[in-house]
Amino acid sequence: MTKMTKPEDLPGAFQAAWNGHDMVALGSLFDPDATFVNRFGHYVRSIEAIVALHVPIHETIYRDSTLQNELIDVTPIADGVAVVHFWSRLAAGAAHPAGPHLVDTLILAVLTKQGETWRIRALENVTLTNPRTGEAILRD
Template structure:
């Protein structure tokens, strides 16, 4: 998928996830991108990012879906943008705890190379109650 506009990233990420298409997922990232998942696991490089996701898409998230919603875009330069978007994961029966939902706030740094936007860095934070640690869903 060729991302022409930074605002397309959340929906492209959602589509790749929902189709469990790791080729489309990989195409969202720069070769040397970094990724921090909601558990604080850090990886660098598109191959490592895909390697982190393949096993979960084959098992616990094989029937999961995402719904992403763009919050904002902040242009640093014409070729660098910071974006935030909400992501609601709906896990299905394949997950060990069964069907449930989780909201995360995703921050991405996007860069444009050869007229195409790619994710250079992504970090995801799960919404939790700071007093109990329990996950919470945002008001939509």
Template sequence: MNQSTEAAKIPMRFQEAWNTHDMDAFGRLFHPDATFVNRFGSYWRGVNQIVTGHTGIHATIYRDSTLENDAPDVDTIADNAAILHFWSRLSAGDAHPAGPHQIDTLILAVVTLREGEWRIQALENVTLTNPMTGAVRLRS
């Protein structure tokens, strides 16, 4: 099994869990002691906080949203650890208060292999904005 290939599957698994709004599958992406920083700077420690933080938005404003994640850049730092960088496009639907719109984010994830399974140890999500105006923008 190619370790970097297995680690590189995480963004697609993330996308599938998001698009089906399956918070159980979403939770299985993370180690129990994982951390998550969302695009607004909220910091969650532990898979329970991560899932709880996402369950509410998937029941409300993101209930009809989808993600499209690009293939990641993978930097293997050990046999059991890698850093992933990948672009993600969120398409919000009618359920969002701002109506349908898209947001691009860049995700940095540290993934590790424990007990035979690659999972996320730490993830940070940054919204793409114009640094001069702060306006959200889509990448080219």
């Protein structure tokens, strides 16, 4: 499990947990009362609910998927609180019903410092889409 000692660690830690299909590691990145909004607008609260949302997809359609994350920025908003934005490219594999394909999303997360570790308090994931057609698009 990757320990986040600074907000900039989030994209790599999230990517490592996803690519290892390790939902315990994913859950460890979150505050116990964290909220999560997936790219389809599904809202859940608590580590247990976040993990429960991800376990079934990592056992099925995303079992051979990978993420590639890229930090955009970190904005401190108070002592021990920061907003992090990062790009995330999902590479779905053959296990996905649509077959191998790519999806780009933009992730916004609010992190809080707890002792020496940063944890996600809220995270929202938005799929990049063409506003005229609703079709998913890939960023440059």
